[in-house]
Amino acid sequence: MTLRFDFISLLVTDMARTLDFYRRLGLEIPPGAESEQHVEATLTDGVRIAWDTVEMVRSFSPEWTPPTGSPRMSLAFRCAEPAEVDRRYAELTEAGFHGELKPWDAFWGQRYASLLDPEGNGVDLYAPLTQA
Known part of the structure; x- marks a missing residue:
């Protein structure tokens, strides 16, 4: 398999x-x-x-303990267009969720933003700056 x-x-x-x-x-x-x-x-x-x-x-797993320090992984969600990155980031931060990095135009060709979910996991939003 x-x-x-x-x-x-x-x-x-x-x-x-x-x-x-x-x-x-x-x-x-x-x-x-x-x-x-x-x-x-x-x-x-x-x-x-x-x-x-x-x-x-x-x-x-009774002995499980939560990790400490910064997260070692993050999730990334592709948005349909750059404006959606900004809109979703604004909606989440206005709802009281932690915005880690405000939306910016990344040198690798994407509109990008980072948030933390309520547990401190990184969640990135991105969209291509130009359509292929």
Whole structure:
């Protein structure tokens, strides 16, 4: 069998706030999921993203402890156009989420911005500056 990337799982301490953040990015997350310990959403390419509470993880890995320091990975969401990067960044920061880097035109040809989700994970927004 050929390996296929299929699933990303993020740990959360505040499921409701985290799901609010990702819903604002356009992910379809079932209503009422805020009270669950495990929530999944399928992305447009079939890859799944999930959020698990710390309690859920400790139910099968009691010794688990949260990492410290800066995040070592980030998620990136492609926007349809540069203006969408600015709009989504503004919507999220106005809703009280942490904007790490305001939108800018990156030298590699993209409109780019970085935020942190409620758990401190990096979430980048980008769009090509010119259409191919």
